Amino acid sequence: MRTFERSLPMSLLKAREAVMKKFIPHLRAHDLSPQQWRVLRALYDSPAGLEMSALSERCFLLMPSLSRIIQNLAARELVMRRIAEHDQRCSIISLHAQGRRLVELMAPESEARYAHITTVFGYGKLELLYELLDELVEKLEAAEQEHHPSSHELLD
Amino acid sequence: MRTFERSLPMSLLKAREAVMKKFIPHLRAHDLSPQQWRVLRALYDSPAGLEMSALSERCFLLMPSLSRIIQNLAARELVMRRIAEHDQRCSIISLHAQGRRLVELMAPESEARYAHITTVFGYGKLELLYELLDELVEKLEAAEQEHHPSSHELLD
């Protein structure tokens, strides 16, 4: 059996934790979770607002999580929601003025921390890492389509 | 502001999700969460058993999560706990016979999926990815020590 240490999910998790540790104190100082910040950032880039499902995709959050997060952010008046005219089922979420100000207030510090990581790790390596991660996802998802896993016959 | 897409934590998360998707059906078929599996795997490699805190480190789980997971696995008779003689505060967790059998039953399929990922992505790239991830963690943690973050003065 492969040694326990070489676990890809765990290596990815550890790397993620190490990176997040650089951002979390800043977020916490403004009472935001990483997920809440992702939502605000995504909305900042889409001034017209986004439907829940679009937001869910961009922030890589499942709908139930997003639903709760939006309730929280709406209660804090950082975002607002309105119902789409074209389809009453859709809410359209957009940044409230206060939310916009918050993003603008926090962005410089956030960028600075990104810059710090880039410096420490090296620009080239960071780019390489992004490429490898993207390619890994791509290849795994391609493999998804092809042969629907053989193992299910045995196990499910 | 940097484009929202290039977010290192999110890229790492996506990669992790893509990888996990390959393993989760197999785990679910045996009623195990990824965390529970990590614990069983770690214990399999330490037949003498491990203290909670050692297990916590190896599985990269915080104590409260681990505590609950062990309660669950113990109830299912997959692991057992005894109190250390040298220090009454420490529990020592080890695999129950049934847990050992389960690991041995599941390992081949798990290895096969690993092999599949290696093939699809390429052995060299996978090794490179591991190295980059390790180095990233290392560099970020080194940076931790040096200059205790300047930002705290402003924000906390």
Added chain:
DNA sequence: TTTGACAATTTAACTTGTTAACTTTATGCT
């Protein structure tokens, strides 16, 4: 127009992540 399938979200229920508070046992100092 009504039924029936489908789509967008929310709710529910349960597990895990996370921080802080608490319990019990060791250890070190005086």
Added chain:
DNA sequence: AGCATAAAGTTAACAAGTTAAATTGTCAAA
């Protein structure tokens, strides 16, 4: 010995991840 302090785990409380079921709105065909 006697007391403060630290260490190992657990418990508590709440946010977030995850799956399934429920809710509400849309759309097309009978």
